[in-house]
Amino acid sequence: MSITIEKVTTDSELRDVAELADKIWHECFVDIISRGQIDYMVGKFQSYEAMTKQTAEQDYSYFAVREDDELCGYFAVKPENDERFFLSKLYLRSDKRGRGIASMMLKRVFEEAENCGKKKVYLTVNKHNDHAIEVYKKTGFVIAAEAVTDIGSGYVMDDYILEYAL
Numbered sequence: 699m700s701i702t703i704e705k706v707t708t709d710s711e712l713r714d715v716a717e718l719a720d721k722i723w724h725e726c727f728v729d730i731i732s733r734g735q736i737d738y739m740v741g742k743f744q745s746y747e748a749m750t751k752q753t754a755e756q757d758y759s760y761f762a763v764r765e766d767d768e769l770c771g772y773f774a775v776k777p778e779n780d781e782r783f784f785l786s787k788l789y790l791r792s793d794k795r796g797r798g799i800a801s802m803m804l805k806r807v808f809e810e811a812e813n814c815g816k817k818k819v820y821l822t823v824n825k826h827n828d829h830a831i832e833v834y835k836k837t838g839f840v841i842a843a844e845a846v847t848d849i850g851s852g853y854v855m856d857d858y859i860l861e862y863a864l
């Protein structure tokens with residue numbers, strides 16, 4: 699296998715990531731949140747329009763993960779104004795999981811954070827997303843706090859905040 703992880707730089711790449719995001723979200727969150735909330739959150743955070751705004755106005759960067767040139771995952775990061783680096787998304791297509799690709803993705807996240815001079819990576823994860831939490835803990839993240847966030851339309855995100863010291 700040949701895995702590449704590259705920053706998304708073109709509009710068409712961002713469209714491809716949005717299409718993949720829609721698929722992964724509807725597959726991986728069905729047991730955790732309602733279909734209505736998945737649709738709402740994809741529209742608000744992971745649609746092409748939302749991601750364009752994040753990259754153009756909010757300092758987010760998206761990275762595309764490809765195996766043999768086929769897009770199969772992505773993550774998004776954002777440097778904060780303090781010592782922290784925000785890992786905003788980390789998603790891998792289900793048929794590519796359990797093969798070490800996630801660890802490669804997280805290693806790249808840490809490199810990007812270090813290149814920005816940051817001391818800490820943090821993320822939010824749904825409290826019921828057991829597998830992702832195990833992966834993060836195994837990598838060295840620790841639970842720093844809990845957060846219930848109102849995201850509108852009657853939906854909330856019920857999350858842990860995890861931190862990794864670089």
Ligand SMILES: CC(C)(COP(=O)(O)OP(=O)(O)OC[C@H]1O[C@@H](n2cnc3c(N)ncnc32)[C@H](O)[C@@H]1OP(=O)(O)O)[C@@H](O)C(=O)NCCC(=O)NCCS
Nearest residue numbers: 726788789790795796797798800801822823830832833836
């Ligand atoms: C989260 C996600 C990217 C992880 O990818 P993955 O392929 O499932 O992860 P892996 O199974 O390769 O596990 C990554 C590492 O954690 C370890 N790990 C996995 N499950 C573990 C467990 N229960 N206990 C301890 N370690 C565990 C693995 O051994 C692996 O380490 P290694 O690479 O050193 O061997 C992927 O599951 C995914 O896209 N999930 C759906 C989307 C999602 O929930 N994203 C997170 C949102 S915050």
